Amino acid sequence: MSTTAHLPTAPLRARAEIDLAALRANVRALRAHAPGAALMAVVKSEAYGHGAVPCARAAVAAGATWLGTATPEEALVLRASGAVPADVRILCWLWTPGGPWREAIEADVDVSVSGMWALREVTEAARIAGRPARVQLKADTGLGRGGCQPGGDWAELVGAALAAERDGLLRITGLWSHFACADEPGHPSITAQLDLFRRMLAYAEGEGVRPEVRHIANSPATLTLPESHFDLVRTGIALYGISPSPELGTPADFGLRPVMTLSASLALVKQVPGGHGVSYGHRYTTAGETTLGLVPLGYADGIPRHASGTGPVLVGGKWRTVAGRIAMDQFVVDLGGDEPEPGARAVLFGPGDRGEPTAEDWAQAAGTIAYEIVTRIGTRVPRVYTDSEAPQNGDGGEPPR
Numbered sequence: 001m002s003t004t005a006h007l008p009t010a011p012l013r014a015r016a017e018i019d020l021a022a023l024r025a026n027v028r029a030l031r032a033h034a035p036g037a038a039l040m041a042v043v044k045s046e047a048y049g050h051g052a053v054p055c056a057r058a059a060v061a062a063g064a065t066w067l068g069t070a071t072p073e074e075a076l077v078l079r080a081s082g083a084v085p086a087d088v089r090i091l092c093w094l095w096t097p098g099g100p101w102r103e104a105i106e107a108d109v110d111v112s113v114s115g116m117w118a119l120r121e122v123t124e125a126a127r128i129a130g131r132p133a134r135v136q137l138k139a140d141t142g143l144g145r146g147g148c149q150p151g152g153d154w155a156e157l158v159g160a161a162l163a164a165e166r167d168g169l170l171r172i173t174g175l176w177s178h179f180a181c182a183d184e185p186g187h188p189s190i191t192a193q194l195d196l197f198r199r200m201l202a203y204a205e206g207e208g209v210r211p212e213v214r215h216i217a218n219s220p221a222t223l224t225l226p227e228s229h230f231d232l233v234r235t236g237i238a239l240y241g242i243s244p245s246p247e248l249g250t251p252a253d254f255g256l257r258p259v260m261t262l263s264a265s266l267a268l269v270k271q272v273p274g275g276h277g278v279s280y281g282h283r284y285t286t287a288g289e290t291t292l293g294l295v296p297l298g299y300a301d302g303i304p305r306h307a308s309g310t311g312p313v314l315v316g317g318k319w320r321t322v323a324g325r326i327a328m329d330q331f332v333v334d335l336g337g338d339e340p341e342p343g344a345r346a347v348l349f350g351p352g353d354r355g356e357p358t359a360e361d362w363a364q365a366a367g368t369i370a371y372e373i374v375t376r377i378g379t380r381v382p383r384v385y386t387d388s389e390a391p392q393n394g395d396g397g398e399p400p401r
Contacts, residue, residue: 012384013296014264016377018050020058020387022241022257022351027062029255030235034222037229038213040066040091042236044074049302049375050240050260051383057083059239066213068234070094072104072111079107091136091174093146101125101133110134110173114146115153119160126169136174137161137209139200141193141216143180150200158204174213174232175204182228183220183245194228219244223254241351242359242370251351258358260374261350262381265343266315268294269335278332279324283309291335293320295346298329302376303348304366311365312357314347316340319357349373 031039041059043052056067056078066089069075075092078084092104093112102125104111113119113135126133137157140147148157164170177197181187197216204211213231219238221228237244241251241258251258274288286292293315299305303326311322313333320333333346352358359370366373 012265012382013267014262014301014381015384016049016381017261017263017350017384017386018054019257019259019261020054020385022259023050023055023058023239024062026239026241026256026259027059027064027235030222030233030238031063033254034217034226034229034233037215037217038065038232039063040068040215040232040234041239042068042234043078044068044070044236045375048237048240048371049377051385052078053081053083054383054385055239055259060084060088065089066091066232066234068092068236072100072109075109076100076103076107079109089134089173093136093138097121102129105129105131105133108134110136112136112138112146112176113157113161114138114140114148116157116160119157119164123164123169126164132165132168133170134173135161135170136176136211136213137172137204139175139177139197141177141196141200142189143178143193145178147177150196154200154203158207158209162208172209172211174215175201175209175211176214177216179216179218179221179228182218182225183248185224185248190225220248224248237371240374242374246360258349258351260359260377261347261356262297262377263345263347263350264295264297266293266340266346267296267330267342268292269340269342269344271339277324278334279308279327281325284324284332284334286334290337291339292323293333293335293340293344293346294330295333295348296330297348297381298327298331300328300378301380302378303331304362304368304373304376306368307362307366311348312361314356315344317355319355320346 041064043056046052047055069092071094072092075090091110101122122133138147148154181189215232217228217233219235222233241256243251276286278284297303305326308325313320323332323334347356349359350356359373362373363370
């Protein structure tokens with residue numbers, strides 16, 4: 001993840017401004033939605049493109065007591081950064097055979113286990129490390145991805161984990177699962193998964209498991225399904241101020257504010273005649289004499305090529321639309337005769353309250369989801385960290401980086 005020490009007004013080709021005050025406010029809002037549960041801030045994939053270490057630090061300052069990553073490598077980077085207090089737990093869940101189990105154990109990272117192969121590897125790593133592993137058992141309650149199947153598979157995994165716990169090789173710290181359709185209110189799978197999760201919990205606890213946390217709620221469940229909160233809620237996309245489902249409500253409806261603003265400096269402004277083709281394939285031709293602006297961002301920076309001809313951009317206080325195809329490093333907007341100076345700011349998306357498009361607008365333009373829009377912004381785009389909020393209630397400020 002590229003970062004810069006420059007202020008947001010620095011003359012950069014492009015920048016993704018990350019508002020850490022908004023992120024902390026989002027954590028507080030999400031905690032209010034689940035007041036009886038601890039909150040996990042999911043910072044996988046560089047915090048959905050926002051920068052894992054600065055966002056983790058800000059989330060913890062606002063009250064998150066757990067951090068979530070997909071890969072063990074992400075978890076180890078967080079621990080090594082020194083940005084996470086020792087009493088803040090980190091869970092990672094996407095393991096493959098031969099993974100860095102020992103390193104995770106030694107870094108005091110909670111590891112997720114979905115099957116016997118993983119349990120065997122983590123217990124062997126614990127023997128070598130000479131200390132017990134912190135293990136969370138994941139149940140597949142209907143998503144059909146990671147997680148252990150109910151019935152005999154679950155009984156075998158629980159029994160083997162308890163035996164390893166008695167041997168001092170691990171501590172079962174959590175029992176958890178993940179929703180398939182929590183972003184679709186009323187979907188029958190929600191109730192079915194909750195019921196199965198409760199039964200799988202009851203079996204494990206009946207056998208003697210005493211977990212620190214039980215959890216199934218993701219961002220949409222945190223916002224709309226209080227019966228799913230249990231001991232811990234895992235907040236991902238909502239942490240960054242994006243609605244997990246536009247059908248459920250806008251960010252403002254949930255008291256959230258988008259954290260990332262993506263912008264670039266116009267590289268060129270020029271007049272062209274009518275009938276002038278624009279970009280590869282000439283899928284766009286000017287209707288008459290006009291001005292074109294060159295935006296120095298492209299699909300190598302994560303701008304979706306599928307938004308060619310539809311992606312919205314704010315230039316000079318007006319919404320423009322990508323003219324023609326988005327190329328690897330650049331795209332064009334038709335300025336309709338307006339003549340901003342080269343270097344003028346083109347805002348692709350932000351919170352939306354200053355007239356700019358949002359990540360959701362780009363998602364609709366590209367036929368995808370806003371998760372993908374922010375996560376795919378590449379490493380050529382520096383992250384510029386801002387913090388407009390003075391430290392409050394011990395939250396702590398995060399200086400620009």
